[in-house]
Amino acid sequence: MFLETKNLTKKFGGLVAVNDVDFSIEKGKINAIIGPNGAGKSTFFNLISGFHPPSSGQVIFKGKDITRLPSNKIAELGVARTFQTTNLFDQATVLDNVIVGHRLRTKSNLVDAIFRTKRLKAEEKQCREKAIEVLEFVGLTSAAYKLAGSMSQEEKKRVAFALALATDPEIVFLDEPAAGVNPDETEGLAALMEKMVSAGITVCLIEHKMQMIMKLADKIMVLNYGEKIAEGTPKEIRNNEMVIKAYLGGSAIA
Numbered sequence: 001m002f003l004e005t006k007n008l009t010k011k012f013g014g015l016v017a018v019n020d021v022d023f024s025i026e027k028g029k030i031n032a033i034i035g036p037n038g039a040g041k042s043t044f045f046n047l048i049s050g051f052h053p054p055s056s057g058q059v060i061f062k063g064k065d066i067t068r069l070p071s072n073k074i075a076e077l078g079v080a081r082t083f084q085t086t087n088l089f090d091q092a093t094v095l096d097n098v099i100v101g102h103r104l105r106t107k108s109n110l111v112d113a114i115f116r117t118k119r120l121k122a123e124e125k126q127c128r129e130k131a132i133e134v135l136e137f138v139g140l141t142s143a144a145y146k147l148a149g150s151m152s153q154e155e156k157k158r159v160a161f162a163l164a165l166a167t168d169p170e171i172v173f174l175d176e177p178a179a180g181v182n183p184d185e186t187e188g189l190a191a192l193m194e195k196m197v198s199a200g201i202t203v204c205l206i207e208h209k210m211q212m213i214m215k216l217a218d219k220i221m222v223l224n225y226g227e228k229i230a231e232g233t234p235k236e237i238r239n240n241e242m243v244i245k246a247y248l249g250g251s252a253i254a
């Protein structure tokens with residue numbers, strides 16, 4: 001299996017935010033995680049990407065145990081993520097924001113900066129080229145020199161993708177990639193996720209937009225109060241009694 005969690009659990013004091021979750025992700029597929037607010041979806045992402053240490057359980061990526069590795073090491077191995085909200089420097093251009101986001105992950109240090117070493121210059125050039133490349137991939141070439149503060153919500157969502165892609169990931173975890181955008185824009189972002197898969201990147205996303213998920217996902221996992229209550233194809237999930245009761249309700253899936 002490409003990436004899997006085994007008995008993954010996170011407790012915050014007395015609250016079990018993620019409870020004994022086994023989940024497996026196949027390479028080259030779109031995997032979705034759904035569930036009510038507070039079900040533990042973002043926490044699950046935080047455990048996989050190393051932002052929180054799990055209380056127990058394991059995360060295995062390409063056969064390697066990555067549980068408890070620091071987030072930068074996990075990113076280096078090819079696991080990227082986006083956040084529900086991306087903090088950007090509003091007074092800087094979109095391009096500079098992506099360059100800075102990427103530079104945070106490069107190797108040059110203060111000594112390189114003071115002496116303007118070859119390594120620094122090479123990395124600066126490489127970061128700029130990478131930023132231009134990923135902005136093109138996400139369809140933001142024409143917005144590259146806009147101030148980040150003037151971007152639409154949909155453009156900000158694309159920048160979040162670009163920041164994740166700049167690390168050359170093999171798998172991306174997208175936390176509500178289409179929240180707060182209109183139906184046309186949602187379709188555009190879904191197409192972008194499909195483009196990522198075509199480029200060889202495996203996708204796992206959290207999303208509340210059911211129509212989009214049902215069309216896009218190969219596999220869906222449903223979390224409720226931290227527990228996995230179902231896993232399957234969109235069709236299986238749509239017809240699962242427990243899921244309908246806990247989350248989908250009568251009209252949400254129509």
Ligand SMILES: Nc1ncnc2c1ncn2[C@@H]1O[C@H](COP(=O)(O)OP(=O)(O)OP(=O)(O)O)[C@@H](O)[C@H]1O
Nearest residue numbers: 012015016017035036037038039040041042043044
């Ligand atoms: N750092 C934290 N400290 C304490 N409790 C937390 C922390 N992070 C999350 N929680 C709690 O864990 C539970 C799961 O939260 P989480 O954000 O993972 O849910 P979610 O499914 O992503 O919700 P949403 O759809 O609203 O984003 C919630 O009860 C939340 O209050």
